[in-house]
Amino acid sequence: QAQLVESGGELVQPGGSLRLSCAAAERAFRVYDMGWFRQAPGKEREFVAAVSWNGDSTNYRDSVKGRFTISRDNAKSTVSLQMNNLKLEDTAIYYCAARRPGLPLSLQREYDYWGQGTQVTVSS
Secondary structure, eight states: OOOEEEEOOOEEOTTOOEEEEEEESSGGGGGSEEEEEEEOTTSOOEEEEEEOTTSSOEEEOGGGTTTEEEEEETTTTEEEEEEOSOOGGGOEEEEEEEEOSOSOTTOGGGOOEEOOOEEEEEOO
16 A cells, blocks of 8 residues: 655745655555545645656646646656745645546546645745
């Protein structure tokens, strides 16, 4: 069973950048699709970005396209989310998640394993 630990969340000003990382405890991570989700106060958790197990496919929610980039390093069992030009509405707890390979990557209910989350706050 994959165990996921997120890091990198912090307070940042609008227009700033952050890089979130997710470390998987198990080598099984290498054959899992990986995703990032977020949950803002008072809102439901939503899909942000995902990458297929082999890195060939990525998917992003429309509001982060061109600003966020997801990547993975299977040799290190990590997945990252580079977030640029952050906006106030990006404030949320960000969760890393893993699932067995399948499509679409954005389907939240297909993700079986979840981290505890890391807080990203965008504020001036």
